Amino acid sequence: MTQQVHVRKNDLAKAELVTLDQTALGEGAVRLEVESFSVTSNNITYAVVGDGFGYWNFFPAPDGSGIVPMWGHARVIESNSPDLAVGERVYGYLPMASHLDVVPGKVSASGFVDMAEHRQPMSPIYNQYSRLAADPEHDPAREGERMIFGPLFKTGFLIEYFMRSESWFGASQLVVTSASSKTAMGLASVAKRRSPDVRRIGLTSAGNVGFVEASGLYDLVLAYDAVDQIPDAPSVSVDFAGNSSLLRRIHEHLGEALKYSCLVGVTHIEAREGGTAEIPGPTPTLFFAPDHAVALFREAGPEAAGQMMAESWRGFLEDAGSSIEIERLAGLDRAREVFLEMLGGKVDPARGIVIEP
Numbered sequence: 236m237t238q239q240v241h242v243r244k245n246d247l248a249k250a251e252l253v254t255l256d257q258t259a260l261g262e263g264a265v266r267l268e269v270e271s272f273s274v275t276s277n278n279i280t281y282a283v284v285g286d287g288f289g290y291w292n293f294f295p296a297p298d299g300s301g302i303v304p305m306w307g308h309a310r311v312i313e314s315n316s317p318d319l320a321v322g323e324r325v326y327g328y329l330p331m332a333s334h335l336d337v338v339p340g341k342v343s344a345s346g347f348v349d350m351a352e353h354r355q356p357m358s359p360i361y362n363q364y365s366r367l368a369a370d371p372e373h374d375p376a377r378e379g380e381r382m383i384f385g386p387l388f389k390t391g392f393l394i395e396y397f398m399r400s401e402s403w404f405g406a407s408q409l410v411v412t413s414a415s416s417k418t419a420m421g422l423a424s425v426a427k428r429r430s431p432d433v434r435r436i437g438l439t440s441a442g443n444v445g446f447v448e449a450s451g452l453y454d455l456v457l458a459y460d461a462v463d464q465i466p467d468a469p470s471v472s473v474d475f476a477g478n479s480s481l482l483r484r485i486h487e488h489l490g491e492a493l494k495y496s497c498l499v500g501v502t503h504i505e506a507r508e509g510g511t512a513e514i515p516g517p518t519p520t521l522f523f524a525p526d527h528a529v530a531l532f533r534e535a536g537p538e539a540a541g542q543m544m545a546e547s548w549r550g551f552l553e554d555a556g557s558s559i560e561i562e563r564l565a566g567l568d569r570a571r572e573v574f575l576e577m578l579g580g581k582v583d584p585a586r587g588i589v590i591e592p
Contacts, residue, residue, distance in 0.1 A: 236254055237256075237257050237332065238255075239253055239302055240302065240331040240332065240567055243300055244291065244301050250575060263338055264337065265313070266312055267312070267335045270307070270592075271591045272306060272329055272589070272590055274305070276475075281304050282301070289356070290304055292353065292356070293354060302332060303330075305328075307382050309324070309335065310322065310325075325364045326381070331574070337351060338350045345365065345370060349364065360528050371545065383587040383588075384552075387416075390422075392422075392543075393522075394499065395426050395429060395430065396527070396531055396543075403430065406470050407433060407434060408471075409435050409436065410436045410473070412439075412459075413438075413439065414447045414456065415443040419473070423452035424554040434454045434455070435452065436454065438462065444456055450554070452554060463488055467489070471493070471494055471496075474497065474498050482519065496516065496518070499522045561588075562586055564590055566590075569590060570592070
């Protein structure tokens with residue numbers, strides 16, 4: 236039997252746990268049993284923009300419903316592939332479910348690509364799986380941190396790389412919303428180490444100011460109602476909140492000092508409507524991490540890009556790896572509950588949630 240959490244695409248607050256019969260494993264395919272995955276704001280973003288970016292297409296569900304993608308670990312429990320044996324562990328893109336069938340291709344010692352036909356139109360970044368036995372990033376003692384922070388950290392890394400490659404658009408300070416989010420913390424850590432001359436300003440809810448200040452990742456932390464205290468200096472903004480009224484206040488306050496406005500993800504789902512029409516200053520531009528990842532590997536080469544990421548990842552673990560307490564929850568129904576809590580903005584940023592189906 237396979238269990239899956241199905242979410243209504245037009246009403247994300249409706250999610251149900253369903254049980255299905257397993258079908259026969261296809262030729263050349265491998266059946267993975269999901270061991271663990273994290274639930275973060277990243278998964279909320281996948282759901283909110285699911286149709287626009289094809290996130291619902293990775294793991295098909297009945298019409299009107301979708302399965303939210305997760306990052307985590309799985310074990311081979313059945314194999315029709317000569318390259319992967321039963322018992323091997325992998326890390327990659329998984330469904331909020333108990334099992335996943337993949338069709339391994341481009342197999343190497345370090346990983347493989349799922350060649351399932353329905354996944355080919357999507358970004359190749361999401362179709363790659365690491366084989367843990369030969370994965371240089373794998374640390375058995377930090378699997379929780381990798382699931383919780385890893386994908387989000389890489390987005391933060393790519394934002395900093397993009398900004399630095401553009402000479403920060405002439406800005407001397409970086410303004411980040413949802414400063415307590417894991418992606419924002421990743422960006423702040425990389426900027427702290429690779430662009431130390433750029434001042435980092437974190438905006439967060441009043442209740443999270445203490446947590447964000449304690450991280451030590453920002454030069455200045457302000458509550459959302461203190462936008463008018465952002466120093467008047469050439470700036471770039473990176474908006475993780477998706478709150479159009481907050482973004483407008485930032486634009487209006489900084490005026491011509493705002494040199495670039497970047498949109499990443501949606502953590503404030505209740506304020507995602509309203510758009511950015513007629514907002515003053517630079518046109519807010521959406522940052523799609525997979526495209527920038529492809530550009531990074533093309534410009535720097537796979538080996539150099541991997542080394543840069545690994546170095547920054549180690550730095551991030553030093554900066555923020557202990558900022559959360561990892562909480563392990565058993566069962567897919569807990570994943571459903573946590574997803575709904577996070578959808579409503581009710582999860583403490585100091586909690587790092589790992590589900591073990």
